[in-house]
Amino acid sequence: MAGHYTTASRRRIQEFLRNNCDRTVTVADIAFHLKETGNEVNLTTIYRYLDKLSGEGSVIKYAAEKGSQAAYQYVENGKKCDEHLHLQCVRCGCVIHLDCEFMGEISKHVKQDHGFTLQCRKSVLYGTCQKCTQRQKDS
């Protein structure tokens, strides 16, 4: 496999991304985790690797989502994230893949009634997930 070395740092970054594929993480999250586990990695390195992964399509980059930080999410192999929308909880950060039959109806409606061609990759719907809605009620 040309043009791609495997290093310890990259393996650790990727591992962290994979372990958090149900939510988005920031560069700071990654850096913090690595430092905490005794393997500090320079921020620049993280940025560069994420850029690379994002170019390859194995992570999605959401511009400046959390406050003013960009958010990244690992795309599980085989998930066709270009074809469905994502719901993200503003409380816990978890991401739900809207990969159900209803997705087609949304695309269709938006196209037919509004002439709009959806690009799912960059679109995120915000709100609160079930757990967090429940938690909110309890408190």
Place this chain on the structure above:
Amino acid sequence: MAGHYTTASRRRIQEFLRNNCDRTVTVADIAFHLKETGNEVNLTTIYRYLDKLSGEGSVIKYAAEKGSQAAYQYVENGKKCDEHLHLQCVRCGCVIHLDCEFMGEISKHVKQDHGFTLQCRKSVLYGTCQKCTQRQKDS
């Protein structure tokens, strides 16, 4: 009306926002427009005023939407932008309010099938509008 002075700069900023209520604009856009029309206003002033309007709810602020700049959109009086999603064209920047009956179905589905409570205010669906899709085909 306490706590609110009307100044020439603010009037001009608001006018520009209103004239562009069908798209999002950045602080740079506003500054450029004002300068061009011979009424240069300090960036700080624009930021502060937008913050204020955004607090009042008369503009929606989308964090770092265009590149790394925040995008702002004027909310027409009476538009209940909290209750419907917005579609934004990645080419021309125009914004379509999804304030049709179908909106209810989306909320309902997302709630019933995914336990997710939508927050429309911050959610934007990206894609290409009819005009731009056409333009793309032509070229």
Place this chain on the structure above:
DNA sequence: ATAATTGCAAACACTTTGCACCTGT
């Protein structure tokens, strides 16, 4: 051997803040 990756420091871009001065009411 050599192409790719890394860390550091510096540069960048956008935004925010402190403060003295000005303006609308």
Place this chain on the structure above:
DNA sequence: ACAGGTGCAAAGTGTTTGCAATTAT
């Protein structure tokens, strides 16, 4: 008169870049 608005310069944040040193293949 005085609450509120403005501009400037400086500080803050997150991200990117150039370069020399290091490492995986």
